[in-house]
Amino acid sequence: MIDLRRLHVLRAVAHYGTVTAAARALHFTPSAASQQIRQLARDLDVVLLEPQGRGVRLTPAAESLLTHADAIEARWDQAERDLRADHDAPAGLLRVTGFPVAISVLLAPMAARLGERHPRLSVRIAEAGVPQSFDLLFEGAADLAVVESTPHNPPLSDTRFDQRPLLDDPFDLVVPDGHPLAGAERVGLAEAAREQWIAPVPESPCRPHVMAACGAAGFSPDVVHHALDWNVTAHLVAHGLGVALIPRLARLAADLPITRVRCAGDLHRKLLTCTRGGGHARPAVEAALRELRELAPTAVA
The missing domain is CATH 3.40.190.10 (Periplasmic binding protein-like II)
Incomplete structure (x- = not known):
């Protein structure tokens, strides 16, 4: 009989990439997590982890086991839901x-x-x-x-x-009030190719969208400022420091002297x-x- 707790530790190693990270997520010590996996390997009489540089990697046997482990986890979750569910509301x-x-x-x-x-x-x-x-x-x-x-x-x-x-959340081009593009009903992104730009910080999930959209329009944006928060971006635009692509879901401060212009094409996240x-x-x-x-x-x- 497989101990499901040990199986969960192996799943965590596969998810987080290292025994140390998996142990941290599960509130184990690294040695305790390693011990759980070693015991699981002994129970199954297979090798589950092998050295790779300073870390470890899953063996083919472990990868095969994980296919079943994910299915077991899903069925166990479903069993708990079935037992606890209130079907009335x-x-x-x-x-x-x-x-x-x-x-x-x-x-x-x-x-x-x-x-x-x-x-x-x-x-x-x-x-x-x-x-x-x-x-x-x-x-x-x-x-x-x-x-x-x-x-x-x-x-x-x-x-x-x-x-x-x-x-699908469309991107709008955001420009200062009075900008030549502010009066357009819809704008092609290439029309802003020579502008200075405010872009999401490199780690933002939206940055690849912005850079790819500009690339598809035929230019690499001159990024002079970076921001994480969309309202910070909007304030930079309001002070005339550049233009930006901002998702329509982002609710910007209403009193800012900026204009959102819809973009031609299908720019969205x-x-x-x-x-x-x-x-x-x-x-x-x-x-x-x-x-x-x-x-x-x-x-x-």
């Missing part, structure tokens, strides 16, 4: 994560609606970036996340997670909902997803 605790814009425009109103419609359901929201949201889902510390689609997300074929499209594998079937998550689907079309109007 969503109830209990729903833990949700998202990045700042998603919380402001989608998750906060979602939580308010759920509170009105399902008084036995308690929603807890935590701000988290994309990688952290997937970690929280994997650890069982979150039930639902709204994330941006990035090249670094787990592939859609990864059965540990259920990722589903929520909405994709937002996804994500649960653990099979987690969307939980009544509380189902209710939250319904609210998000109702909110999404008006959020980017």
Whole structure:
């Protein structure tokens, strides 16, 4: 009989990449985590980890085992949901994560609606970036996340997670009031090729979208300022320090002397909902997803 706790440690090593990182996430010492994996290897009479440089890598036997481990984890989660589910109405605790814009425009109103419609359901929201949201889902510390689609997300074929499209969030070109492009109904990005630009910081999930959009328009932007928060970007634009691409979901200060101009073409980022594998079937998550689907079309109007 396989000890599921030991299997979970192996899954964590595969997810985080190292025994030390997995141990930290599981609140183990590295030696205790290693001991769990060694015992699992003895139970199965196979080698699960082998040295690679200063670290370790999973053996083919471990990779094969993980395919079954993910399925076992999903079935176990489903069994717990079946035992605890209140099929009459969503109830209990729903833990949700998202990045700042998603919380402001989608998750906060979602939580308010759920509170009105399902008084036995308690929603807890935590701000988290994309990688952290997937970690929280994997650890069982979150039930639902709204994330941006990035090249670094787990592939859609990864059965540990259920990722589903929520909405396409268009980018607008934001310029100071009085700028030559401010009066345009729609602008081709190439028209801003000679402008100074304000871009997201390098670690922002939106930076690749901005740089790729400019590249597709035939130019590399002259980035003179970087910002993480969209309202910081908007203030820089308002002071005439450059132009920027800002997602339409971002709610900017209303008193700023700036103009949002719609872009020609299809410039957008994709937002996804994500649960653990099979987690969307939980009544509380189902209710939250319904609210998000109702909110999404008006959020980017």
